[in-house]
Amino acid sequence: MPKNGREQFHGLGSMYCRGATAIILTYDVNLPQSLVELEDRFLGLTDTASTDCLFAIVGNKVDLREKGAVESQEKEGCSPVLAGGGSASPKVPKQVQPEDAVALYKKILKYKMLDEKDMPAAEQMCFETSAKSGHNVDLLFETLFDMVVPMILRQRAQGLPQTVDISNYKPPKRTKSGCCA
Numbered sequence: 001m002p003k004n005g006r007e008q009f010h011g012l013g014s015m016y017c018r019g020a021t022a023i024i025l026t027y028d029v030n031l032p033q034s035l036v037e038l039e040d041r042f043l044g045l046t047d048t049a050s051t052d053c054l055f056a057i058v059g060n061k062v063d064l065r066e067k068g069a070v071e072s073q074e075k076e077g078c079s080p081v082l083a084g085g086g087s088a089s090p091k092v093p094k095q096v097q098p099e100d101a102v103a104l105y106k107k108i109l110k111y112k113m114l115d116e117k118d119m120p121a122a123e124q125m126c127f128e129t130s131a132k133s134g135h136n137v138d139l140l141f142e143t144l145f146d147m148v149v150p151m152i153l154r155q156r157a158q159g160l161p162q163t164v165d166i167s168n169y170k171p172p173k174r175t176k177s178g179c180c181a
C-alpha cells in the first residue's frame, strides 16, 4: 500500500486496501514519527482488507541511516563502533530499531484479532529496505509473493470472488434536499 503521506490523499487509503490479501506498511527508518503514524493514521484504513490479510512492515531508506550514523559520529569524534565513545552511557539511537517494527507488527495482529501462531512470525514480516540501493527489495516482494499466491489459489478454489461485483449496485435514493435517504 502506498503510504499516502500527503494529507489530501489520505481518504484513498481504505479504497486501496479493500479486499487486499497483503498490505505493505512503509515507514522511514530515520523518522521515528513515521512509524508512529503507521499506527495512528494508517492502520484504521486497513479495515477494508480481507480478514486473513498479511501485513509486512517495511522500514525504508536504510542507506541514509548508515550514512547519517557515520557522519554524526565523525562530527563528534566518536568511534564508529561505539557511538557513545566507549563511555558507560551509550548514545540512544535516533533511528527506528527493528524491534520497534516487530512490536508494531504484533500490535497489528492484536488489532485485527489474529492469533500470532496462525500468522507468519514478526521477524519474517518486518523488513529494512533501501529503494535507492535496492537492499532487501527483492527479498520483500519474493517473500510476500510466495505467501500470497497460495492464498489467492485457495480463495479461488473456495469460489470466493476476486473482484467486486457492482452490477447489482443501486444508488441511494435522493431526498428533495439532495441528501441520501
Ligand SMILES: Nc1nc2c(ncn2[C@@H]2O[C@H](COP(=O)(O)OP(=O)(O)OP(=O)(O)O)[C@@H](O)[C@H]2O)c(=O)[nH]1
Residues within 6 Å of the ligand: 002, 003, 004, 005, 006, 060, 061, 062, 063, 064, 129, 130, 131, 132, 133
Ligand atoms: N535515500 C533514499 N531516498 C529514498 C528512498 N526511497 C525513497 N526515497 C526518496 O524519498 C522521497 C519520497 O519518495 P516517494 O517515493 O515519493 O515516497 P512516498 O511514500 O510517496 O512519500 P510521501 O509523499 O512522503 O508519502 C523521494 O525523494 C525519493 O527519491 C530510499 O530508500 N533511500
